[in-house]
Amino acid sequence: MESNESPHPQRMSNNPVVHYALQLLALSLLLVWCFMILQPFITPLVWASVLAIALYPAHEFLRKKLKNRNALSATIITILMLLMIIGPAVWLMVATVDEFKELGNAYKTGELHIPPPSEKVKTWPLIGSKVHSYWSEASTNLTGFVMKHQDEVKSVLLKLFDLLKSTGTGIAIFTLSIIISGFLLAYAQPAGDFMNKLLVRMIGPMGESITGSTALTVRNVAKGVLGVAVIQSILAGIGLVWAGVPFAGLWILVCLILAIVQIGILPVSIGVIIYIWGQSDTTTAILLTVWMGFVGIVDNILKPILLGKGAPAPMLVVFLGAIGGFMVSGFIGLFTGAIILTLGYKLVMSWVSPHPDDKPDNASAQTTT
Secondary structure (H helix, E strand, O other), X not given: OOOOOOOHHHHHHOOHHHHHHHHHHHHHHHHHHHHHHHHHHHHHHHHHHHHHHHHHHHHHHHHHHOOOOHHHHHHHHHHHHHHHHHHHHHHHHHHHHHHHHHHHHHHHHXXXXXXXXXXXXXXXXXXXXXXXXXXXHHHHOHHHHHHHOHHHHHHXXXXXXXXXXXXXXXXXHHHHHHHHHHHHHHOHHHHHHXXXXXXXXXXXXXXXXXXXXXXXXXXXXXHHHHHHHHHHHHHHHHHHHHHOOOOHHHHHHHHHHHHHOOOOOHHHHHHHHHHHHHHOOHHHHHHHHHHHHHHHHHHHHHHHHHHHOOOOOOHHHHHHHHHHHXXXXXXXXXXXXXXXXXXXXXXXXXXXXXOHHHOOOHHHHHHHO
């Protein structure tokens, strides 16, 4: 008796398409699982990669001076980064918190007194009379003023504390990123070879060019955006501390954030200049005004130079990529946006540029004639 069983299941089990589909499914599940495990570390890893790329030239210079001691060079750079960035950031946070504590204690004990406003405040355009009224009320009866406007005061204080909290979290993440970047620097050569092989495998011979463009773009953005922001905030801080502006540490932090997000330090400068003209002597006010104006101009001088120096794309492309990336992805978008737009620009230019193989053959052209 012949069997009624169909051979179809056996053919299905031996079908290579089914095998490939199962392998692809298993690989996809493995990649998704790996992503879920690494998801909490994605932000520190991306920042660490950016730092490692930006610091690699310094690492190479130091490694040669240390007779090719790769690990020692990476360790020294990591420690210096922690001291240069985390140290001042922690000092800034502690100083700001201490200032708020002193302010709170002075208010509780009744020792907090706000000086009365100068008559010059009334001459400020648009807001002068209103500011003078509120300021006078707070200087004569601070407790009554706080009780009368407690909702507004509470809202402002909550926003300030949220800012301090998010800043502390950012410092912790950045500390972890610096430590990870040290390991990446120690294994920079194998990591670079792996990325070259991966990109060549994915997109062909152009992969190595993309690796170089990515590294150069990251370094330019780090210097042109973050570097200029740090320089501006330090210079602004010097002026604020010299002029004796209250809560200078907090204003330096605000300057740094505004400079990074490309708003600039102008809002802080305007507020500080208005305050100093109303409360300090004319000489101090003039000098601080000139100094803050100079600090604001520094951004326009340094940024085009640093963003466009040796860039694989025009400065405008890198700048728009950094700003657009920030609007889409936050701080890390400063780098990812610039990289993606630069690579897109290079691909488009490669596509529209004439290729040697596209030129008509002279012999065939003459034959046709």
